[in-house]
Amino acid sequence: MRDIDDRGLLYITENSNSFEYQAFARALGTQPVGIRDVGGEHLRLDPNVVFDVDLRATSSLRKLKGLLARRGTGCRIFMVDPKARIAVSNAESLGADAILEPRCGAEAIHQAIRQHHGIVHAVDVTRSIDAGISALDGGFRSLVRDAVFDTEGMESASGQIIDAIDSAGVDHWMATVRGYHVGTFQHCMLVTATASSFARRLGMRRGDVIKVTAAALVHDIGKSAVPVEILDKNGPLTPEEAQTMRSHPIIGHDYLARRSRIAADALRSVRSHHEYLDGSGYPDGLRGDEIDDITRLVTISDIYAALVERRAYKAPKRPEDAIAVLEALAGAGKLEPALVRAFARITLHKQAA
Ligand SMILES: [Fe+2]
Ligand SMILES: [Fe+2]
Known part of the structure; x- marks a missing residue:
């Protein structure tokens, strides 16, 4: 940041x-x-x-x-x-x-700098969020019509999001999303910000950060085939509803594999972001090395974002409580401990900054 x-x-x-x-x-x-x-x-x-x-x-x-x-x-x-x-x-x-x-006087200089960045940040943040939402919205609609997915549009939105988070900070960016968007779009945008800044602060090259950002943006695109009553249900799902919900990784992956030019590893993370290292995840029950790095990163970001989200039926968790959940999952062999530790360090240090 x-x-x-x-x-x-x-x-x-x-x-x-x-x-x-x-x-x-x-x-x-x-x-x-x-x-x-x-x-x-x-x-x-x-x-x-x-x-x-x-x-x-x-x-x-x-x-x-x-x-x-x-x-x-x-x-x-x-x-x-x-x-x-x-x-x-x-x-x-x-x-x-x-x-x-x-x-x-020095105070007038500092004041001018703060004002300048306030304006630059506000414009960057709003524009990049709009670009992300419009890429998402376009993608969700294209899936339903089985139309061609706008890969360039999504990559350009990803680049804008990375730059805006770089200049305004991930907390401010996520707070702005929470203020204007709800439900699945809010979730996708928060996962995107989390994964993007995580990748950036792990020191990945820009090309890879774009890949991670784009993967996070579309990770739940298959949810556009899931009925809204299930997506936004105010409480636990019935077994049938849960079954429908759990179809989203395959639906999203199969659509993007046919109709987009998204990189193969980003595509894999769309299919596998609910897999766990111990083989207890879905849809394929992958284990350990079968789950690649981008997917691991998107999975951690997905779980974290879902925990800190504001939903009608649950209060958002504080970052340290959300990280405690990730640490428990790592302890149970489901997530990579070293990656969760890096995530905790980056996220909590950022909170303290
Ligand atoms: Fe998902
Ligand atoms: Fe998700």
Whole structure:
């Protein structure tokens, strides 16, 4: 998860030696970097940047134009006298997110950064959730009509979700989903966020994180063939209803195998996300090594998300209680202990952060 703090704050000044710049840098919680010393490596992590330089100097301007050509989501703040028209227009041409007076104070800078990220996050989060919901909705409808599944649409939604969770944090993303969506769609989106951020924080390559995210997004697509009365039933299912419910992994897998271009391992997780390592799961009663890594990851995320979900008939569990359930399942030989430990570490550390 990238948040405002771990992207860092870069304070670019005319020179790094003056007492005044150093004092202000201390108030900002960073160090000054002179404009002559600044290079691409300073901007690699897409930091928030405060520019305290003379924007009328052509050499500085040229240098900054080169350095700032690529736009990330870091906030760009320029400390410029609002009456200096040329400097203001140069700041704007460099992509200023905020223009503040030179003696504005550190708190005004931090406030501008928080505001910038609040706006960026809100837009990213909402857009990515909309993209995910529309990919899901399209997929659920296509299955019922046995129409072609929009694989590219789902992968693009997955990419947007990964980026939004990266910038806004998984807690905020999941809270937004809970606020606007219910039932099966809420469940699928929460599994997606959980699996995606888990994969990301395990250090997987982006291609694999997309695969995991996409697999999680569609893991329950077979539920579109299950009647709503069963899906949203307010209480325990009868044996017949449970039988119908348990058909969803095969229905989803068979549909996607025929009508989508989803990667084979993501497809396997659609079929096998209710399997347990001890062979007690369904639909195939797979054991141990027969269950691959992506599926293991989706299974843990699926169970966790179901436990922390808000349903009409049950209160959501707290993350630590949901993890205790996962640990018990690992202890019983159903889930991989090392993976559950990693999940607990990542999830609870995140809660404490
Ligand atoms: Fe499922
Ligand atoms: Fe599920």
